[in-house]
Amino acid sequence: MSSFWSIWISVITLGSILGCYLLLRWCLQNKTGVEEGDNMHHYFDGIVELNNPLPRWWTILFYICIIWGLIYLALYPGLGNYKGLWNWQSSNQSIKSLAESRAAVEANKTNGVINQYDREIQFANELFAPIFDGYYKQPIPELAKDVEALKVGQRLFSQNCSQCHGSDARGQRGFPDLTDDDWLYGGSPEKITETLINGRQGIMPAQLNAMGDKDIEELVAYVLSLSNRPDLEQATVDAGQAKFASCAACHGPDGKGNQLIGATDLTDQIWLYGGTEKALTETLKYGRNGVMPAFKTTLGEKKIHLVSAYVYSLSQDK
Ligand code: HEC
Ligand code: HEC
Numbered sequence: 234m235s236s237f238w239s240i241w242i243s244v245i246t247l248g249s250i251l252g253c254y255l256l257l258r259w260c261l262q263n264k265t266g267v268e269e270g271d272n273m274h275h276y277f278d279g280i281v282e283l284n285n286p287l288p289r290w291w292t293i294l295f296y297i298c299i300i301w302g303l304i305y306l307a308l309y310p311g312l313g314n315y316k317g318l319w320n321w322q323s324s325n326q327s328i329k330s331l332a333e334s335r336a337a338v339e340a341n342k343t344n345g346v347i348n349q350y351d352r353e354i355q356f357a358n359e360l361f362a363p364i365f366d367g368y369y370k371q372p373i374p375e376l377a378k379d380v381e382a383l384k385v386g387q388r389l390f391s392q393n394c395s396q397c398h399g400s401d402a403r404g405q406r407g408f409p410d411l412t413d414d415d416w417l418y419g420g421s422p423e424k425i426t427e428t429l430i431n432g433r434q435g436i437m438p439a440q441l442n443a444m445g446d447k448d449i450e451e452l453v454a455y456v457l458s459l460s461n462r463p464d465l466e467q468a469t470v471d472a473g474q475a476k477f478a479s480c481a482a483c484h485g486p487d488g489k490g491n492q493l494i495g496a497t498d499l500t501d502q503i504w505l506y507g508g509t510e511k512a513l514t515e516t517l518k519y520g521r522n523g524v525m526p527a528f529k530t531t532l533g534e535k536k537i538h539l540v541s542a543y544v545y546s547l548s549q550d551k
Pocket of ligand 2: 434435436437438440452456477479480481482483484494495496497499503504505506507508513516517521522523524
């Protein structure tokens, strides 16, 4: 840091602390001309303001904070380039890029230096590895009946999946409900595991360039008719059906979808992005692109095995 910024930071920091001190001193003086405890003659909705001083305990706390701040700034680095009396340094203080960070991690490994985070991860891995190994040997349908295994699976789900699928796994717009036995990619143990290991990407191509507004309106009517929506104009539905051939390549001739590419079933009244005319028009015009991240490296296959069992269990009692 250049000495200009160093001085700049120091002046602002120390100036603010001094400012707090002066403000406190100023507020402690009675400049109102009214005796302490007497009526200020300010009335608000029948409430009277008395000239009370700042509470003593609060003033003392404020002084302690100021002293604490000064001691802290003296001991630790903080004021620009000043290193502090204790010469404290964080372990990655000089690291300025990802490449340097990786190099430092490698250097630590070769020199046998283990920091606190690594130590905790290593400890947890050694402690829990036998448990995960044990579960990994059991098939998913069996684990899905094992209350203890499901508890672990649920915890992994809360930490890794709930931000998208919800803590109850019921999903939200754009994020599938995992409890309803309606699957984009298949609900067998193998398919669920495959989804988690490699991730998934659903690509519904935008039609706006290929089609006009009228074509889209007709197709929306046809899609609505597939799930027996009433009040549709038959002529529009028929016109839409005639144009469905290009959609059938992915969604199937009967609109029942294709789990190999995650093309949704359009006949089951379960919608990923909404089944209103407005939502469907938006889907057709601009396309959709749902991404389920891959968990192969973050969780590893053994933990995925347990989460898969948990997800599998959610739709089993229905
Ligand atoms: C960043 C958000 C996000 C996270 C985190 C996430 N998912 Fe997903 N997941 C999605 C989306 C989006 C889809 C739908 C993909 C598509 O539209 O093709 C999906 C799809 C799935 C599917 C396929 C559902 C089906 O009907 O075939 C499963 C199973 C699943 N997720 C489970 C999980 C589990 C278990 C975790 C945690 C390990 C997880 N997801 C974490 C966003 C997420
Ligand atoms: C290349 C394959 C492909 C084609 C062609 C295609 N779709 Fe799709 N469609 C998909 C996929 C995959 C999804 C799921 C997108 C996601 O998971 O984000 C989808 C999603 C949808 C949805 C959203 C369903 C919901 O539950 O919200 C509708 C509606 C839809 N498609 C209708 C159509 C219509 C109508 C056509 C013809 C104009 C069409 N699609 C053409 C692959 C296709």
